[in-house]
Amino acid sequence: MGLAIELEDVSFTYLPGTPYERQALKGIHLTIAEGSITALAGHTGSGKSTLLQHIGGLIHPDSGRVCIDGTDLAAHTKQEKRAALAARRKVGLVFQYAEHQLFEESIYEDIAFGPRSFGLAEAEVAARVREAMARVHLDFEAYRDRSPFQLSGGQMRRVALAGVLALHPAYLVLDEPTAGLDPRGRRELLALIRELHAAEGTTIVFVSHNMEDVFAIADEVVVLRQGEILLQGAPAAVFAERERIAEAGLRQPALMRLMTALRAAGVPLGEADAALRTPAEAAAAIARALRGKEGGRHAQ
């Protein structure tokens, strides 16, 4: 796995020199590997969205560097600018409440906006729209001419996601992808992200303050607190640090809390069982443990 996204000593301050001044990032060092699903977790105001916008190249650090495939996103000379733009276009950024950016009369036109801005030919644009709609499970013929404003919240967000996928990003970066969705919309969107990752090997970075989402799909977690990285690693290892997670204003995922509580109540579960990520796996482990216990009682 190559090093896809690198942040070196990145600091950023909002509105410097005014009473509203606020340092959002303090010397962040972070490497995101190609092909991974990385979650940036943290409380409101921890700097996670700011970090995401740096990766998308929309804001540049006050000090430090943000590199995509080794190219610095902050360009100074004209030559660098072209390279930086090319690097920036590898990153597909999906904003929080992405459905608020829809503006066209039809779903087709809205998804086509991005590819057209990139200067693609109309035939290629059409192919990309068709493909992007298939990837977010929207039927091309049924939906292409409908207004995006007549859809449900979950569908609108999928249209917005398709608008970014049509740009064929190598890195998909999402800010709170499930915020404000109903449980079904949330489930569908998480499944969609996992599918995209499995099918194309797209590197995915997403911000969330929902630890269930993080636990469900991430294979690397970065916990931020007040603009600094507090913890980083595999979800099971990171979430096992209950006190430090609480320090960041977060909680362990419900499944992990349940397994820990069961262990504390005397169910003979192994330490590793607390790291199980799906209800089915957890249920199997609990059933095994209970059977073992009963077996023991019968033997007496």
Added chain:
Amino acid sequence: MLSNITIGQYFPGNSLLHRLDPRTKLVVLFALIVALFLFDQPADYFVMSLLTLGCMLLSRVPLRTLVGSLKPLWWILLFTFVIHLCTTPGEEIAQVWMFSLTWEGLSHGFFICLRLVLLLLLSSLLTFTTSPLKLTDALEALLSPLKRIGVPAHELAMMMTIALRFVPTLLEETDKIMKAQQARGADFTTGSIARRLKSVVPILVPLFISAFRRADELAMAMEARCYHGGEGRTQMKQLRFVPLDYVAWAGTALLFALLAALWLL
């Protein structure tokens, strides 16, 4: 990107100017503007400049921020100065093309520009040291005698409060939408004028939709809290004059007397 708009932005603090009653500040500002236009002797300008400088120091707002609020005026100042320099008849300094530059024009242009600068600085001082909420409260209080002749003072003040309240929100929203469309490859800074105008559509449509959504939600929230206009409505923070305000009034009256005396001499 859009966060560097300072004109009319409140600068929190606890200076003497911050603590003055907003009604006092409004009335005094009005009086000072009248004085600026009424008394046009160099000595008057000198006194007014000293006063403005004093107020700037008193406000504890960084000078750089205050002077920064003059930025939008820069071209107007230059234009005004050049026009006055070239068109005022009097003793000639030099001849440039078909215009003759005069000493009178030079001094006239200088004083007009000074007047504009002082005007803007004094008004910025008001908005820098008074929160928008207090400002509209003061407006409502000052307009309320006009209710008898049918001026909807409360409604006007409420409209202003809401408008001011949503300026930063809408700016933030615009910033977010611009970034989102930029992430989709939109380009707002290059191309012909027609292309650039067209590139505004992807920002304006989502902005309008969100503004209407917000308006709708706000109306609902206000009705849910039984808002029914200004009739019989009380305020949590009542405006009350303090000794400082009387000092300010007396000071303004004295200033007027001094300026008038200097003007007549």
